[in-house]
Amino acid sequence: MDEASGAPRSSLTSPSAVPASRPSLQRSPLQQTWLQLTAAVAVAILLLLLAFVVWPVLRVLATSLAGPEGLTLAHYAEFFSSWRLVRILVQSLLVAVVSTVITVAVALVLAYAVTRTDIPGKRFVSLMSLLPLISPPFLVSLAFILLLGRNGVITQALHLDWSIYGFTGIVVSQVFTFLPQAYLLLANVLGNIDVSLEEAAENLGAGPLTTLRRVTLSLARPGLASAALIVFILCMTDFGNPILIGGRYNVLATEIYAQVIGMSNFAAGATMSVVLIVPCLVAYLVNASWVGTRSYVTVSAGARAAARPMPPALRWPLFVLSGGVGLFIAVIYALIPLGSVVRHWGGDWSLSLDHYAFASSAEGAWPIWNSVRLAALAGTIGTVVALVTAYVVERTRPPGRRAIEALSLLPVALPGTVIGLGYILAFNVPPLLLTGTIWILVTSVVFWKFPVAVLAGINALKQIDPAIEEAAISLGAGTVRTFARVVLPLLTGTAFSIFVYFFINGMVTVSAVIFLIYPGFNLGSVAILNQVENGYPGVACALGTIILAIVIGSVLLLRALVGGDRVAVLKL
Amino acid sequence: MRISLAGLTKRFGASTAVDGLSLEIGRGELVSLVGGSGCGKTTTLRLIAGFERPDAGEVRFDDRVVNDVAPRRRSVGIVFQSYALFPTMTVAENIAFGLRVARWPAVRIYERVAEMVALTRLGGLEGRYANQLSGGQQQRVALARALARRPEILLLDEPLSALDAKIRLRLRGEIRRIQQDLGITTLYVTHDQEEALSIADRIAVMRNGRIEQVGRPEEIYARPRTDFVADFIGISNLLACRVVSAREGLVDWEGERLRIAPDVGRDGEGILLALRPEKLAVVAERAPEDGRNRLHGVLEVVTFLGPFVRLEVAIHGRPLWVDAPHATGVGLERKKSVTLAFAPDDGVVIAATGSSAD
Ligand SMILES: Nc1ncnc2c1ncn2[C@@H]1O[C@H](COP(=O)(O)OP(=O)(O)OP(=O)(O)O)[C@@H](O)[C@H]1O
Numbered sequence: 056m057d058e059a060s061g062a063p064r065s066s067l068t069s070p071s072a073v074p075a076s077r078p079s080l081q082r083s084p085l086q087q088t089w090l091q092l093t094a095a096v097a098v099a100i101l102l103l104l105l106a107f108v109v110w111p112v113l114r115v116l117a118t119s120l121a122g123p124e125g126l127t128l129a130h131y132a133e134f135f136s137s138w139r140l141v142r143i144l145v146q147s148l149l150v151a152v153v154s155t156v157i158t159v160a161v162a163l164v165l166a167y168a169v170t171r172t173d174i175p176g177k178r179f180v181s182l183m184s185l186l187p188l189i190s191p192p193f194l195v196s197l198a199f200i201l202l203l204g205r206n207g208v209i210t211q212a213l214h215l216d217w218s219i220y221g222f223t224g225i226v227v228s229q230v231f232t233f234l235p236q237a238y239l240l241l242a243n244v245l246g247n248i249d250v251s252l253e254e255a256a257e258n259l260g261a262g263p264l265t266t267l268r269r270v271t272l273s274l275a276r277p278g279l280a281s282a283a284l285i286v287f288i289l290c291m292t293d294f295g296n297p298i299l300i301g302g303r304y305n306v307l308a309t310e311i312y313a314q315v316i317g318m319s320n321f322a323a324g325a326t327m328s329v330v331l332i333v334p335c336l337v338a339y340l341v342n343a344s345w346v347g348t349r350s351y352v353t354v355s356a357g358a359r360a361a362a363r364p365m366p367p368a369l370r371w372p373l374f375v376l377s378g379g380v381g382l383f384i385a386v387i388y389a390l391i392p393l394g395s396v397v398r399h400w401g402g403d404w405s406l407s408l409d410h411y412a413f414a415s416s417a418e419g420a421w422p423i424w425n426s427v428r429l430a431a432l433a434g435t436i437g438t439v440v441a442l443v444t445a446y447v448v449e450r451t452r453p454p455g456r457r458a459i460e461a462l463s464l465l466p467v468a469l470p471g472t473v474i475g476l477g478y479i480l481a482f483n484v485p486p487l488l489l490t491g492t493i494w495i496l497v498t499s500v501v502f503w504k505f506p507v508a509v510l511a512g513i514n515a516l517k518q519i520d521p522a523i524e525e526a527a528i529s530l531g532a533g534t535v536r537t538f539a540r541v542v543l544p545l546l547t548g549t550a551f552s553i554f555v556y557f558f559i560n561g562m563v564t565v566s567a568v569i570f571l572i573y574p575g576f577n578l579g580s581v582a583i584l585n586q587v588e589n590g591y592p593g594v595a596c597a598l599g600t601i602i603l604a605i606v607i608g609s610v611l612l613l614r615a616l617v618g619g620d621r622v623a624v625l626k627l
Numbered sequence: 628m629r630i631s632l633a634g635l636t637k638r639f640g641a642s643t644a645v646d647g648l649s650l651e652i653g654r655g656e657l658v659s660l661v662g663g664s665g666c667g668k669t670t671t672l673r674l675i676a677g678f679e680r681p682d683a684g685e686v687r688f689d690d691r692v693v694n695d696v697a698p699r700r701r702s703v704g705i706v707f708q709s710y711a712l713f714p715t716m717t718v719a720e721n722i723a724f725g726l727r728v729a730r731w732p733a734v735r736i737y738e739r740v741a742e743m744v745a746l747t748r749l750g751g752l753e754g755r756y757a758n759q760l761s762g763g764q765q766q767r768v769a770l771a772r773a774l775a776r777r778p779e780i781l782l783l784d785e786p787l788s789a790l791d792a793k794i795r796l797r798l799r800g801e802i803r804r805i806q807q808d809l810g811i812t813t814l815y816v817t818h819d820q821e822e823a824l825s826i827a828d829r830i831a832v833m834r835n836g837r838i839e840q841v842g843r844p845e846e847i848y849a850r851p852r853t854d855f856v857a858d859f860i861g862i863s864n865l866l867a868c869r870v871v872s873a874r875e876g877l878v879d880w881e882g883e884r885l886r887i888a889p890d891v892g893r894d895g896e897g898i899l900l901a902l903r904p905e906k907l908a909v910v911a912e913r914a915p916e917d918g919r920n921r922l923h924g925v926l927e928v929v930t931f932l933g934p935f936v937r938l939e940v941a942i943h944g945r946p947l948w949v950d951a952p953h954a955t956g957v958g959l960e961r962k963k964s965v966t967l968a969f970a971p972d973d974g975v976v977i978a979a980t981g982s983s984a985d
Pocket residue numbers: 639642643644662663664665666667668669670671818
């Protein structure tokens with residue numbers, strides 16, 4: 056690498072006075088071809104994004120505005136004059152706000168305990184906080200049903216006539232489901248705060264609480280805002296938890312499903328979708344524009360991010376709290392395999408493997424095989440498209456690059472239900488007749504989960520010094536070969552991370568794909584929902600256990616293949 | 628306030644960062660702690676501030692043992708190497724932080740901040756944030772913040788290391804002025820020997836977690852007690868000699884008889900003789916005998932260093948550094964033989980070789 060990075064300098068002394076490392080100034084025919092190629096690729100990506108992100112959203116919007124005689128706001132008038140629907144909107148907002156506040160608070164405590172203190176068991180807490188990241192989002196609900204549902208262990212043991220279904224159920228499930236996202240973000244922010252800032256405060260006479268409030272938390276404020284906004288979007292758009300444990304407490308995401316799939320009322324579903332998108336989009340834009348510019352986390356020279364000893368009065372409560380949350384998550388996930396081997400939860404506690412026979416339905420284990428196919432396809436296609444997009448955006452900077460970037464990130468603010476509805480509306484007619492094929496599922500997963508993958512690619516590219524590329528070019532490597540030989544190898548770790556990310560999402564996602572599955576093609580994650588609704592929690596647990604095993608197994612396998620820490624688990 | 632460190636020891640796992648260190652810092656004195664990277668300077672400072680607890684030994688302020696006193700109750704002001712300014716606060720808020728925490732009345736905080744701003748010449752910058760300041764300005768804010776609460780002790784950890792040479796020189800003078808105006812007991816950590824020599828009342832040279840020598844700058848410079856100190860505080864030529872006659876002050880180096888101050892060491896004992904480059908003079912080969920020692924060698928390298936030339940002269944195959952005025956350097960050519968002279972009193976005898984030569 057030394058040799059290579061020295062090369063551009065020597066090229067500066069060449070008599071042409073035009074550095075060979077600036078392909079834009081002195082173009083060989085091959086480079087010209089490459090430029091045309093990247094331009095063509097940029098156009099292709101833009102078209103893909105227009106087709107698979109913008110078009111479905113526009114179709115939803117159009118459907119919500121379509122009346123018998125052209126455009127109309129009648130559907131919106133209907134929505135806001137219906138007491139029931141307005142209540143659903145308020146309920147959605149309420150549950151999202153409450154879940155967000157609790158999630159961020161819990162995540163803050165955990166992230167603080169892990170990054171800034173010397174409590175024991177930090178690795179365990181950290182691991183447990185991340186576990187929900189790789190599981191179907193509603194497994195937490197399922198576990199709570201096993202604990203506190205009508206036949207739950209605790210409900211029965213205490214002879215309660217209360218059960219968790221409804222507001223409480225949704226909130227507790229969402230807290231544990233979305234904890235990882237908030238935790239990762241806050242741990243990153245808190246972990247980068249220079250410990251000498253806290254020491255300086257203490258040196259100036261501040262006690263631990265004053266230091267925490269005036270220095271540490273004050274530095275983490277942008278991170279907190281960001282975490283809150285992201286978790287708010289996740290809770291607002293969450294579909295799996297409300298549908299499983301919401302009982303009679305309706306939220307927009309589930310109501311859209313009921314309207315569209317239950318009553319085939321596309322106009323009402325589309326209208327609700329637009330209403331649902333608005334707060335999400337606002338939260339997304341606030342986060343992107345306002346919070347993004349306000350980060351204090353700059354790693355300065357000599358900055359140390361070390362854990363500090365805590366006074367016992369803080370240390371032990373922190374330990375109990377974070378350890379307790381970690382343990383509880385462990386229990387939640389232990390309940391799923393346990394539930395799968397208990398003959399009849401809440402009735403017959405004897406052990407059996409009956410649920411794995413999948414005798415209770417005709418579906419058998421096939422939905423899981425479908426999920427694996429979907430996940431593998433989404434992983435492969437998604438990784439290629441996301442990496443190429445990242446490269447085009449970060450390195451070639453074609454005209455329209457900002458548009459590509461913005462459209463790539465937009466799906467963050469799009470609820471899965473909206474994606475699902477949009478894809479039905481957009482792709483049930485030629486030229487893109489995709490309904491009833493696996494491709495509608497693959498594209499929905501790829502483009503809905505696109506933002507995180509593209510961001511990961513861009514970040515990885517940012518860390519690869521462009522000088523390396525320029526050096527390779529100036530050494531005579533064509534641009535094409537540079538990309539293949541120099542850039543790609545450096546990206547393999549990221550590529551595998553992105554693959555894993557798409558793969559996991561293909562395995563566990565529900566909200567978008569539940570609109571898109573077709574007769575004869577069910578998915579494992581959706582089958583879990585069906586089993587719970589049909590009153591077979593044991594079978595749901597069996598399916599959940601298999602999915603968890605596949606997901607965890609694939610992560611471990613890839614890490615073993617590619618080597619340890621080069622495969623990161625991406626968030627969101 | 629007086630600081631006494633007695634047998635201070637701090638271990639990190641298997642390694643010992645500070646190893647039985649003892650040091651006295653008098654009231655109003657500025658002691659500079661110098662030493663190579665990783666020798667335990669920062670750890671010593673953190674032990675005094677209370678961020679680390681000693682594994683053995685005591686930290687005393689005046690005669691009070693403060694081992695168990697929390698950092699925030701020690702009345703110690705610190706300037707961190709990274710300055711550690713609070714990025715969410717303005718300059719004025721940074722300076723006022725300690726006063727707010729101590730619940731000073733608002734009016735007095737206002738007055739005190741104005742006072743500190745004047746003292747550190749920060750006028751006009753009160754409303755800025757740390758990232759809107761230059762390195763030198765940040766450094767002064769850090770100093771103002773540390774001093775605002777009128778601490779009785781000031782600790783500075785390489786306060787100038789992040790700045791460029793010119794600003795470093797100016798700020799060093801300013802720190803010294805402020806320190807003397809306030810008469811505050813100060814420990815100043817640096818790895819720059821020149822900075823230490825110019826700013827300190829006394830210098831403590833540290834090595835491997837221990838103090839190697841403490842003394843006034845001129846003392847340390849003129850009479851280093853170990854080869855390490857001699858080497859660290861300016862370049863020294865170190866000659867491993869054997870005492871021929873202690874009474875007469877006669878030693879043997881590579882077969883040459885050299886005269887040094889009498890009554891050093893015992894006959895037959897090995898000693899190290901330190902010769903500062905500027906104490907060596909280039910003389911004509913047949914210069915008259917003047918009681919100075921003569922050494923004959925070959926000139927190897929001539930380096931022009933602004934006010935003087937540095938010569939590397941090989942004598943018996945060993946290089947000696949000589950700093951000579953420009954005039955001397957003019958007629959010199961490489962690979963020519965030269966004669967060096969030094970007075971018996973200019974050689975500094977450092978410990979017996981058994982303990983210090985390496
Ligand atoms: N928190 C810590 N944990 C483990 N080892 C430490 C810690 N702090 C310091 N050390 C070790 O103790 C030794 C002394 O470190 P210290 O920071 O005091 O050196 P220093 O003299 O300030 O060096 P420098 O000039 O590089 O700042 C080093 O070997 C260092 O690695």
